[in-house]
Amino acid sequence: MPDGSTSPVLLFPGATRPLVMMWPGLGMGAHYYRPIAEALSERGFPVAVGELRGQGRSTAVARRNQQWGYHHLASQDYPRSIRGAKKALGLASDHPTVFLTHSMGGQIGALFLARPEARELNVIGMMGVGSGSPYFRTFSNPERSRLRYGGYLMQGVSKILGHWPDGALDVTNYGRQSDVHLSEWARFGRSNTLTKLRDADQDYMASMRSIGVPVLLTRFSNDSYCTVESCEALARLVPAQVEELPGTLGHNRWAREPQDVTDRLDAFVAAL
Incomplete structure (x- = not known):
C-alpha cells in the first residue's frame, strides 16, 4: 500500500467462472470468511478475500501520523488487492469480477464501483450481506x-488519541481503527452522506448515483446491525435491489454457515 504497509489476500482457485472478491466488515479478519470462500471455490468460482487496512493480517497500524479513510480504501486497497489476486490466480486483469461484501466492506465497495478502476478491472456486480448504511434513523x-x-463519543476519543484504541478501551470490539476512517463512518451515520472524504479525487455522491452494474443488498431477518431500512438508505445512494434472505444467520454467522449466501450469490451471478 502507499503508506508502506502490506495487506495479504487469501486465495482459493476455481474454474473459469467470475472471480468472487470478498471484503470483510469492520473489525473482521479475512480468515473468518474461509468457510464461504471454500464453498464458492467448490462451485467453480476463483475466490479472493481481502483485508480492510489495519485489520486481520494487514500490517498497517493506525496512529496520528498514519491515517486512512473511505476514499483511501476504495482508491488504493481495493484495486491493488484485486490486481494482486488476479495475477496470483493467473487471471487476466479484465477477468469478470463480482464483489461479495460484508457490512463496512460493502460501504467501501459502493464507493469503488463509482471509480474508473471498477470498469478497468471489470467488476460486473456486487452482492452485500449485512451491508447497509449506518444512518441512525x-x-x-x-x-x-x-x-x-x-x-460522537467514538469520534471524540479517536480525535484525542489519534486513533480508536484496541485492548481494554475498545468497548466496540472493532479493534484499533484510523481516526479518519472512524470519523467518516460516524458522519455517515448521522447524515447518510459520504461527503468531505479525506483526499477524495471525485464527487462520490454524484458518481455513485450513476453506477451501472447490478447491486444487491441483502440481510438476514435477525440482523440487528443491518436493518431493511439501513439497506434501503444505502440504496438511496447507489442504485440497488434490497432483499431479505431466508434464515436467521444474523450479521456474521452466514460466513461460517454459507449455504444460503452461496445459493443466492450463484443465482445473482447467473443473472448478470
Whole structure:
C-alpha cells in the first residue's frame, strides 16, 4: 500500500467462472470468511478475500501520523488487492469480477464501483450481506442511540488519541481503527452522506448515483446491525435491489454457515 504497509489476500482457485472478491466488515479478519470462500471455490468460482487496512493480517497500524479513510480504501486497497489476486490466480486483469461484501466492506465497495478502476478491472456486480448504511434513523433503540450518540463519543476519543484504541478501551470490539476512517463512518451515520472524504479525487455522491452494474443488498431477518431500512438508505445512494434472505444467520454467522449466501450469490451471478 502507499503508506508502506502490506495487506495479504487469501486465495482459493476455481474454474473459469467470475472471480468472487470478498471484503470483510469492520473489525473482521479475512480468515473468518474461509468457510464461504471454500464453498464458492467448490462451485467453480476463483475466490479472493481481502483485508480492510489495519485489520486481520494487514500490517498497517493506525496512529496520528498514519491515517486512512473511505476514499483511501476504495482508491488504493481495493484495486491493488484485486490486481494482486488476479495475477496470483493467473487471471487476466479484465477477468469478470463480482464483489461479495460484508457490512463496512460493502460501504467501501459502493464507493469503488463509482471509480474508473471498477470498469478497468471489470467488476460486473456486487452482492452485500449485512451491508447497509449506518444512518441512525434506520434503526430502533438501543442501536439507534448507539449509532447517534456513540458515534460522537467514538469520534471524540479517536480525535484525542489519534486513533480508536484496541485492548481494554475498545468497548466496540472493532479493534484499533484510523481516526479518519472512524470519523467518516460516524458522519455517515448521522447524515447518510459520504461527503468531505479525506483526499477524495471525485464527487462520490454524484458518481455513485450513476453506477451501472447490478447491486444487491441483502440481510438476514435477525440482523440487528443491518436493518431493511439501513439497506434501503444505502440504496438511496447507489442504485440497488434490497432483499431479505431466508434464515436467521444474523450479521456474521452466514460466513461460517454459507449455504444460503452461496445459493443466492450463484443465482445473482447467473443473472448478470
